[in-house]
Amino acid sequence: MTQSKKSLWTFSLAFLAFESLCIAVICQFSRLEQMTWVNAHHADWADYLFRFLTSLAEIFLPIALAVNLYRKKHTFFIPYLTSYAVSTLLVQGIKHLIFPNSLRPIAFFEQLHLPWYLVPGVEVHTQNSFPSGHTAAAWFMFFWFALLGKSRSWSLGMAILAMGVGYSRMYLMQHFPIDVAVGAGIGFLSSALVYYFMLYKPHANHV
Template sequence: MKHWSPAIKAFLAIFIFYEVLGWLFVGSFERIDQLQLINGNNSSLADLAFQALTATAEVVLPVLLLVYLFRFQKAYALPYVYSYALSTGLIQGLKHLVFTDALRPLAFFAGSGVKWHLIPGLLISEYNSMPSGHTGAAFFMFFWVAVLLRRWFWGALAGLMAVGVAYSRVYLFQHFPVDTLVGAAIGVGSSALFYSIHYAKSSSK
């Protein structure tokens, strides 16, 4: 496992910690309690911060990273593309073919009578909750950021950024915690798979 740099190991440690803690959280509280604990603890500063974090997983930054790879780190460009395609394909397939009836919090809690914190002007989706595409994209992308930066500190920071995106999806009332846990696992699994294949091919030459 010589090709697993300190940054990747730190990133994966953050990911594993997030998954373990997340599943314990999901198993310990009802869905309404999960959302009240996260969405209910809000502020105007958090509104801005979590909208900004969510935006890191949207199309622009992953595409900019791809352009950077093709320009400066061509060896990683195709594994990056393949992992992006696999992660996106799995998530969209699960959303539209398997978990077709999975409601997002806005629709799921429509009759609960709870006054949720919704940010004015923010579009809140109601369907295709499982799994979280933004979270999958964040963990996929920040895995490759860790690959590029190599030092453990930057890998840990990349992991924390990805976790921040996952948390933002629940805070913004777009997903349940379980949606983000599954999305994160798909994003990391896809990237780790093609990163390992890349190095297996390089070692065999």
């Protein structure tokens, strides 16, 4: 097995473990139990950590990676942009066209008047909860980071960062676990399918 394949297998297995954990939590606990547990486990250092992790999936790092691919790994550039477009269109289409009234945690539980802990300096949104765009962006982007590293330890590190972004969305009271799980699925599968059809399959056909 080549280093690239080992890298992808490691990243893929980490993704499956993350999705399995999310599904177990979703099936076992109510939304209120899920968010109460997450919200109860906060600390000053965690506030800084998860604000940083959530920022990784915002516009700067995905664009910076695109520029780097264009300059140093040109064969990945178009597939990367394709997966970026597919992931973004799917997430935004689902958010705004299929589930436009999906409430985020702070609005979903508004009638309960619960004393939620909110991280200082973070604007907590109320609409378009499903699915998580940040989580989709993280799994799509770190898929390509993992592929570039070509080692199992690097891939695992990239998967852990993607998981951290997903958890940060719940920690910051922006999303439910189901939003994160579906966002992760969209991001990972967008990149995996684009990689298979645009890079792996054409290369395999010429071997």
